[in-house]
Amino acid sequence: MNRRDFSLRLAGAVGALSLGNTRLGASARDGASRQGSAALRVNGDRINQHLAALSEFGKNPYGGVSRVAYSDFDRKGREFVMGLMREASLDVRIDTAGNILGSRPGSSAALKPILFGSHIDSVPDGGNYDGDVGVLSAIEVARTLKERGVTTRHPIEVVIFQNEEGGTIGSRGMAGHLADKDLDLVAKSGKSLRDGINFLGGDTTKLAAAARKKGDYAAYVELHIEQGGTLDAEGLNIGVVEGIVGIGWWDVIVDGFGNHAGTTPMDKRRDALLAAAKYVQMVNRVVTSEPGRQVGTVGRIQASPGAPNVIPGQVLASLEIRDLDQAKIVRLARKVMDEATKIGAENGTTFTFKETYLSTPAMMDHGVQKVIESSAKALGMTTKHLPSGAGHDAQYMAELAPTGMIFCPSQGGISHSPKEFTKPGDVINGANVLLQTILALDAA
Amino acid sequence: MNRRDFSLRLAGAVGALSLGNTRLGASARDGASRQGSAALRVNGDRINQHLAALSEFGKNPYGGVSRVAYSDFDRKGREFVMGLMREASLDVRIDTAGNILGSRPGSSAALKPILFGSHIDSVPDGGNYDGDVGVLSAIEVARTLKERGVTTRHPIEVVIFQNEEGGTIGSRGMAGHLADKDLDLVAKSGKSLRDGINFLGGDTTKLAAAARKKGDYAAYVELHIEQGGTLDAEGLNIGVVEGIVGIGWWDVIVDGFGNHAGTTPMDKRRDALLAAAKYVQMVNRVVTSEPGRQVGTVGRIQASPGAPNVIPGQVLASLEIRDLDQAKIVRLARKVMDEATKIGAENGTTFTFKETYLSTPAMMDHGVQKVIESSAKALGMTTKHLPSGAGHDAQYMAELAPTGMIFCPSQGGISHSPKEFTKPGDVINGANVLLQTILALDAA
Numbered sequence: 001m002n003r004r005d006f007s008l009r010l011a012g013a014v015g016a017l018s019l020g021n022t023r024l025g026a027s028a029r030d031g032a033s034r035q036g037s038a039a040l041r042v043n044g045d046r047i048n049q050h051l052a053a054l055s056e057f058g059k060n061p062y063g064g065v066s067r068v069a070y071s072d073f074d075r076k077g078r079e080f081v082m083g084l085m086r087e088a089s090l091d092v093r094i095d096t097a098g099n100i101l102g103s104r105p106g107s108s109a110a111l112k113p114i115l116f117g118s119h120i121d122s123v124p125d126g127g128n129y130d131g132d133v134g135v136l137s138a139i140e141v142a143r144t145l146k147e148r149g150v151t152t153r154h155p156i157e158v159v160i161f162q163n164e165e166g167g168t169i170g171s172r173g174m175a176g177h178l179a180d181k182d183l184d185l186v187a188k189s190g191k192s193l194r195d196g197i198n199f200l201g202g203d204t205t206k207l208a209a210a211a212r213k214k215g216d217y218a219a220y221v222e223l224h225i226e227q228g229g230t231l232d233a234e235g236l237n238i239g240v241v242e243g244i245v246g247i248g249w250w251d252v253i254v255d256g257f258g259n260h261a262g263t264t265p266m267d268k269r270r271d272a273l274l275a276a277a278k279y280v281q282m283v284n285r286v287v288t289s290e291p292g293r294q295v296g297t298v299g300r301i302q303a304s305p306g307a308p309n310v311i312p313g314q315v316l317a318s319l320e321i322r323d324l325d326q327a328k329i330v331r332l333a334r335k336v337m338d339e340a341t342k343i344g345a346e347n348g349t350t351f352t353f354k355e356t357y358l359s360t361p362a363m364m365d366h367g368v369q370k371v372i373e374s375s376a377k378a379l380g381m382t383t384k385h386l387p388s389g390a391g392h393d394a395q396y397m398a399e400l401a402p403t404g405m406i407f408c409p410s411q412g413g414i415s416h417s418p419k420e421f422t423k424p425g426d427v428i429n430g431a432n433v434l435l436q437t438i439l440a441l442d443a444a
Numbered sequence: 445m446n447r448r449d450f451s452l453r454l455a456g457a458v459g460a461l462s463l464g465n466t467r468l469g470a471s472a473r474d475g476a477s478r479q480g481s482a483a484l485r486v487n488g489d490r491i492n493q494h495l496a497a498l499s500e501f502g503k504n505p506y507g508g509v510s511r512v513a514y515s516d517f518d519r520k521g522r523e524f525v526m527g528l529m530r531e532a533s534l535d536v537r538i539d540t541a542g543n544i545l546g547s548r549p550g551s552s553a554a555l556k557p558i559l560f561g562s563h564i565d566s567v568p569d570g571g572n573y574d575g576d577v578g579v580l581s582a583i584e585v586a587r588t589l590k591e592r593g594v595t596t597r598h599p600i601e602v603v604i605f606q607n608e609e610g611g612t613i614g615s616r617g618m619a620g621h622l623a624d625k626d627l628d629l630v631a632k633s634g635k636s637l638r639d640g641i642n643f644l645g646g647d648t649t650k651l652a653a654a655a656r657k658k659g660d661y662a663a664y665v666e667l668h669i670e671q672g673g674t675l676d677a678e679g680l681n682i683g684v685v686e687g688i689v690g691i692g693w694w695d696v697i698v699d700g701f702g703n704h705a706g707t708t709p710m711d712k713r714r715d716a717l718l719a720a721a722k723y724v725q726m727v728n729r730v731v732t733s734e735p736g737r738q739v740g741t742v743g744r745i746q747a748s749p750g751a752p753n754v755i756p757g758q759v760l761a762s763l764e765i766r767d768l769d770q771a772k773i774v775r776l777a778r779k780v781m782d783e784a785t786k787i788g789a790e791n792g793t794t795f796t797f798k799e800t801y802l803s804t805p806a807m808m809d810h811g812v813q814k815v816i817e818s819s820a821k822a823l824g825m826t827t828k829h830l831p832s833g834a835g836h837d838a839q840y841m842a843e844l845a846p847t848g849m850i851f852c853p854s855q856g857g858i859s860h861s862p863k864e865f866t867k868p869g870d871v872i873n874g875a876n877v878l879l880q881t882i883l884a885l886d887a888a
Contacts (some may be wrong), residue, residue, distance in 0.1 A: 228707030245706060249752055255677030260835030260859055261741035262689060262766050263672030265731050268857070273742055280721035288710050297705035298717055299752045301759075308693050308762035309741045310860075315745075318752035322706050325731055351589055413712070415704055416754075 016426060037439045038378065042140045044428030050136045051427065054080060054120065055128040064418025065128055069121035069163035070189040077120050079203065080160055081135060088143035092160060092336045097173030098202030099209035100160040104142060106442075108153045114441055115401065116141070116434065117159035118394060119170070124188060125163070127420025129427075131401065134223040135160050137431035140246075141438060152442040154218050161393045162200055168224065169193060175400060180204075184265030212400050219368060219441050220397035222301050223434045227390050229413020230266040237381035237429050239407030240372045244388045244395040245322040246361035247327045254279065254339075256349040257303060258313025269311055273303045275349040276315040282339045283319060287332060293387060294323035296347035321352065324361045324387045325427035362395035368404030368441070375436035376406075381429060392414075406433050459884035463762065481883045482822065484592055486584045488872030494580045495871065498564065499572040501615060507570055508862025513565035513607035514633040514640030521564050525604060526577060532587035534602055541617030541654035542646030544604040548586060550886075552597045556662040558885055559845065560585070560878065561603035563614070563837060568632060570609070571864025573854065573871075578667040579604050581875035585882060596886040598662050605837045606644055613637060615837035619844060620655035624648075657846050663812060663885050664841035665879045667850045669866050672832050673857020681825035681873050683851030684816045687855055688832045688839040689766040690805035692773045696742075696784075698723065700793040702749060702757025714757055717747045719793040720759040726783045727763060731776060737831060740776065763797065768805045768831045806839035812848030812885070819880035820850075834859075850877050 001401035057080060058065045058073030067073045083102060085092045090102030118134025138158045145152065161170035161257065166187045172178045183194035183204055194204045202210075226232070231239050256272030280298045287296030297320045313344035319336060321329045333353075340351040369385070376383045388394075388405060397403045409422040501524060502509045502517030526544060529536045534546030547557065562578025564768060582602045589596065591666045605614035627638035627648055638648045646654075665698045670676070675683050699718030724742045731740030733885045741764045747756035763780060765773045777797075784795040813829070820827045832838075841847045852874030855865040 035798075052513070071867075227704050228709070229712060230709070233712075246524070247706070247753075258861075259857065260671050260834060260880070261739060261743055261764055262691070262835070263670070263859070264739070264833070264857060265672070265674070265737065266728070268673060268677075268738055271741075272729075273724055273745060277721040277724035280717055281725075284557060284718055293709065295705060295708070295710055296716075297752070297755055299705055299747065299754050300750050300758060301747045302750075303716060303743065303745045306744045306746075308741070308764045309691075310743050311741055312743060312745075320705055320752045389708070390704060413703065415707070417702075 021087050029364045037150060040142045040435060042431045042435055045245055047136050047140045047427055047431055048394045048424045050084060051128060054132055060418060062418060065122050065126055068124055068188045069120040069166050070187055070199055074121050075200060079334055081120060084139050085158060088139050089146045090142055093209040094201040096203040096206045097170055098162040098197040099170040099174060102158040104156050105344045106152045106155040111154040111156035112216060112327050113157040114295055114438055115157045115159055116221040116438060118222050118224055119161045119164035121163055121165050123165045123416045125418060126416055127418060129225045129420050130415055133163060133225055133422060133427050133430060137223050137434050141435045144435060154394060154442050163187060164393055168393050168396060171286060171396035173207060173210045174212055175396040178207060214400050217401040219439055220401045220403040222390050222394045223430045224392060225410040225417035226407040226408055230386055231407060231409035232411055232413060238376040238383045238433055240369050240383050240385045241364050241388050241405035241407060243324045243361050243363040244392055245387045246326045246329055247303050247359045248321045248333055249357035250319040251354040252317040252319050253352040254315040254349055255312055257312045261309045261311050264311060270348040271311050272315045272349050273312040275343050275347055276317055277344045279340055283336055286335050286339060294328055296321045296390060318357060322389055328363055362398045364404050365402035368402050371440045372404050372406050372437050375440055377431045379432055406430055423432040457857055460632040468745060473786060481594060484588060486588050486875045486879055491584045491871055491875055492868045494528060495572060495576055504862060506862060509566050510568045511566045512612050512632045514631055514635045514643055515576050518565050519644060519777045522817055525564060528583050529602060532583050533590045534586055538545050538645040539654040540647040540650045541608040541614055543614040545620060546602040548600050550596045550599040554800040555598040556660060557601040557622060558660045558663050559598035559603055559881055560665040560882060562666050562668055563605045563608035565607055567609045567860045569862060570860055571862055573669045573864050573866045574859050575608060575865060577669055577871050581667050581878050584875055585879045596654055598886050608837055612835060614842060615840035617651060618656055619840040622651060636640045650877055658844050661845035664845045664847040665881055666838045667874045668836060669854040670851040671854055671859035674830055675851060675853035676855055680828050682820040682827045682877055684813050684827050684829045685808050685832045685849035685851060686829050687768045687805050687807040688836055689768050690770045691803045692765045692775055692777055693801040694763040695798040695800055696761040696763050696860060697796040698759040698793055703755045705753045705755050708755060714792040715755050716793050717756040719787050719791055720761055722787045723784050726751050727780055730783060734880040738772055739833060740765045753813050766833055770805055806842045809846035812846050815884045816848050816850050816881050818887050819884055820877045823876055850874055
């Protein structure tokens with residue numbers, strides 16, 4: 001993807017911003033000076049009230065939310081946020097892929113829209129911040145611009161992607177990566193993607209109409225909770241995302257020989273679980289043997305036949321490695337496989353690795369990163385550049401437009417849990433950085 | 445259990461036998477001298493033919509048998525072997541606990557019966573030797589005595605215990621350890637023990653009538669395949685079982701903290717599976733750290749939530765330790781628990797052990813062991829004293845009478861598998877040792 005030209009232009013804009021906001025003018029016309037724009041702030045209480053109101057849709061009795069994509073709760077939650085979008089005077093529509101779009105014209109007809117947003121669907125037993133913070137802040141940004149009479153040069157468009165948690169389905173549709181055959185996949189709601197998208201108001205018979213081309217948008221920006229605990233632990237305000245890590249997944253099968261646990265002496269065993277146990281430790285050792293922020297996880301393990309009185313003949317396990325550098329993912333995986341072969345040789349077991357998924361890292365645009373950082377600093381906030389270990393809709397938007405992500409802290413790094421929590425002040429900080437980033441990109 | 449008096453009597457008899465079979469007389473009256481008895485041999489071809497015939501009841505298309513207790517195959521198989529018992533002129537009945545008993549009077553009205561037999565039920569996907577060899581050899585012993593006109597002093601009784609594989613249910617009933625409340629347990633067949641026992645011709649309303657008292661039998665002897673691979677690996681003919689190991693079972697719960705595998709740095713994890721992996725290796729190390737034949741196994745493991753992209757927050761695993769010395773079982777388990785606490789401390793996880801089962805080792809009678817050994821040696825066979833790592837009906841019979849077990853080799857030690865195999869010659873050897881053991885015990 002060649003986004004360099006646009007990046008350079010943005011980098012120029014940032015240079016202007018970093019000169020103490022002295023370059024005024026063309027960026028904010030009708031009713032707001034550049035100085036005025038820099039002073040703009042969202043209505044933070046309103047965002048947090050909206051977060052509380054949205055949390056009612058699919059609320060769990062024990063806390064958190066289960067607003068699974070394509071469920072009734074999902075559809076009702078979407079109706080609620082579409083209402084908020086209309087209050088912000090956005091022109092709301094649902095594209096054929098089921099994504100909600102709310103647009104507002106800009107002053108310059110020749111310019112492409114700046115897109116920003118996130119998602120409101122949750123995992124089962126999820127929390128009230130993952131996705132929601134980005135969506136409600138995006139709507140609040142649009143509402144602030146309207147209330148303060150600011151017309152941007154670029155059109156702006158707020159997006160609520162459908163079914164992010166089920167595999168960034170909405171953004172895949174917008175990037176043109178959702179084929180008709182994919183639509184038979186059954187989502188967590190029990191509906192197929194096809195039925196789910198149509199249930200939300202999309203039209204899967206015209207899916208191609210939802211696809212955008214590279215260059216259709218001037219930029220994409222997404223505010224999201226960090227999910228990791230880095231910002232919280234280090235007491236920082238804002239994360240500037242460098243990229244979304246690539247992910248490699250492998251199914252791992254360890255074959256030994258199942259036998260009677262009472263009658264088979266210790267030195268005559270080909271215990272698949274004993275080999276798998278060494279494998280789990282080895283993965284941890286190999287992944288931490290190089291400097292860097294790569295992570296490696298064995299999340300799944302099951303021994304069969306799985307009785308306490310039978311030596312496991314087979315173990316099914318997993319391997320996941322994530323990093324911003326795909327070459328590193330592949331190198332570490334190869335090392336894991338080599339070491340596993342040695343472990344197997346020790347007790348007559350064999351390891352088989354089957355690659356089930358390998359995604360390319362999606363780098364965030366350098367220019368947009370600089371705008372986010374400058375915007376945060378201008379607001380007096382502390383920042384840190386960091387990778388996103390989790391996947392986001394932004395990874396597909398990065399194919400279409402220069403893309404950036406803003407992280408706000410997530411307490412204890414807990415996410416996908418009813419315990420997920422971001423302090424109201426941190427939500428407001430994130431929304432103000434989003435607002436200033438959109439304005440700065442618009443001024444570029 | 446005080447079985448010493450009877451053991452001493454048997455030991456005396458063995459002493460006599462070991463003097464080169466010079467003490468003839470009272471043991472084998474009507475039609476067979478003691479010398480004649482020592483020369484008696486079973487019809488080995490007939491046993492192996494019967495093994496093949498019995499294998500048809502519940503035969504798997506891919507080999508082996510699934511003659512699960514209380515199934516139609518089980519009942520039909522029992523009808524087949526009851527026919528064989530009648531051919532051997534045994535007086536056949538089913539006790540109220542569902543066990544099949546076939547008796548033949550002895551010459552001395554004052555003497556208690558000598559009991560011998562095994563079981564014909566199998567595990568699902570089991571083999572054709574576990575249990576069957578003991579049952580068909582026992583019937584063949586009775587038939588040989590009949591055909592050769594040998595009347596023993598003691599009455600003899602051939603027993604086919606029901607549902608050995610589901611927890612030695614029939615022998616528990618005979619030992620008086622089956623309570624009415626136990627009968628609600630659902631067996632592998634899908635039937636409750638109650639329905640299953642009645643289906644086989646037992647009468648659970650009169651279960652107490654099946655219970656025998658200590659002293660009701662003069663001895664119990666069981667021929668069984670070894671299941672372990674010791675005799676096969678060492679090229680030996682006969683195993684003289686020293687005892688049936690005690691078994692300790694624990695459920696093991698490892699609690700960590702489940703979190704996003706992409707966003708949680710390696711040094712911030714409380715990975716329950718990483719701790720569990722160290723535990724599995726540690727169990728192996730602790731169990732093999734002392735000399736002896738004890739075995740320790742982790743047969744079950746499951747990580748939750750069990751997704752490749754989530755750090756396991758909890759792992760459920762098992763611990764099993766078996767040995768002939770219960771003190772050793774307890775000592776090793778305590779060591780495992782101490783070491784597990786240390787492993788947990790390394791990454792902030794906790795281990796909880798819940799004892800779910802702890803059985804007492806059942807020692808075989810020393811006198812009967814000597815008779816088995818002498819009988820085998822007199823037949824020119826090699827022997828080895830060894831523990832039974834598997835449970836058997838003999839462990840309950842040991843509460844009622846001096847008890848012994850004869851092992852014949854099991855190829856590769858494979859059992860509970862369609863691949864289970866004992867060579868025809870080894871089956872015949874086992875049956876001849878059983879025959880000679882019964883005769884020697886009768887002569888005591």
